Amino acid sequence: MTHEFDEHIALSHQDETTWVAELDAGWSVGGGLNGGYLLAVAGNAVRQTFPSKPDPIAISAYYLSAAEPGKATVHVDVRREGGSVATAAVDLRQGEETRIAALATYADLDRLGDDVRTTAEEPDLPPPDQCVPNTMAPPEVRAIAPLMDRFDMRFHPDHIGWAVGQPSGDGVLSAWFRLVDDREPDPVSLLMVVDALPPVTFDLGMPGWAPTLELTAHVRARPAPGWLKVRHATRNMAGGMFEEDCEVWDSAGRLVAQSRQLARQPRPVS
């Protein structure tokens, strides 16, 4: 069975360092395509560049212009290879416009040590059937976010007040997450997961989509199959921008990805 996520990040070779992708309209949100989806497309090209180091352990993307559905090219420039990690610069372009410029370091997660010493605390979520599904999101949210149809998300009831006009003001969102067709998570899909939830600013009473300026993700372990837990938080809104930290925990209770992005405060929904 082919899952839609794999179809949507699929690449064909144009030449040795250039790949072609067909960006799918199903990932539209606000005025463009979801940044996590674009990161996964770029990350997939780097993955194929380093067959023996297939996992993104760190990737930093700078979002330069809004992407549109349709053809895109991904350009991979190997910057260092050798030893246990490899680094590349990667651009995702449409025509003459660069959509994202990124740097990425890859490794084989299975060949790293198996020591784990995590003091971060796993999000405490009620069981999925006691959480609020994304299918109940308000029509104005779904209208600007067709990408929500890609996901089965179950939001923590304590931080879903924004859906009924009563945001908590804490600056926190958390949810169970999986892809709608049960495609299991892997290191590349985690690059999309870290940017899949609505902006944490929803919980601060600021509706509207928040354009990402920069997003860095670390994938720290290969995720176990099943539901993921995703938690977003912000602690510093200033100068029209905010940082959004994301943690992704797998069904085995392991912290598999951490990310931080710098984003502009949401533009009001028109």
Add this chain to the structure above:
Amino acid sequence: MTHEFDEHIALSHQDETTWVAELDAGWSVGGGLNGGYLLAVAGNAVRQTFPSKPDPIAISAYYLSAAEPGKATVHVDVRREGGSVATAAVDLRQGEETRIAALATYADLDRLGDDVRTTAEEPDLPPPDQCVPNTMAPPEVRAIAPLMDRFDMRFHPDHIGWAVGQPSGDGVLSAWFRLVDDREPDPVSLLMVVDALPPVTFDLGMPGWAPTLELTAHVRARPAPGWLKVRHATRNMAGGMFEEDCEVWDSAGRLVAQSRQLARQPRPVS
């Protein structure tokens, strides 16, 4: 008066997009030069590239090889300019070797909005004269870290146990910070400050320097003059790597910089 930090990050023009720096041996630590110092040198070149957008609001550096004292070239490739932010790719090289590859987005911090809504908590440090100065660091630390002579650091007494063989195990370090010759902080110097303290792994009982794989810093406000407070924390050590989060607070009590790096666990001190 010229301060040593400004001398050490000074650049001369080689051509329109290339700058020459003389990396100073005073920033040596472990087997190379301090990563924050290199980031400030690279950041200084981008600053001079964008005179109307002089402040690094986000910069992501990938550390490819250990730098040595002596000549380096900094290559700036403008990726987008226009609007309120500008983005460049920047390489710091020595001979044929790339030391760091980075992406950076710059703006004018004075022209961003002045709204501030910070829920992060300022580090609670005793007054500087009740903290432990870096001049009391153990000889084995100072021997591998000449860069400590650049700083006046006063460590929180609760997280200095590593200096006497009794690390707290919390994975936290905090200190007052200023440059030895009282050079006041600015947005470019903050790029060095976020990587100036010893690795947070000291507090976990793992001495030795920890090579940075990737470091992303966000500068969120122009710092007020005076002492800075710097706090490092890690919450996830796994696969031979750990993330280190850093916050820098200025003397006005504002969170002026946030960074996260992914580093390898320390190599044992030989």
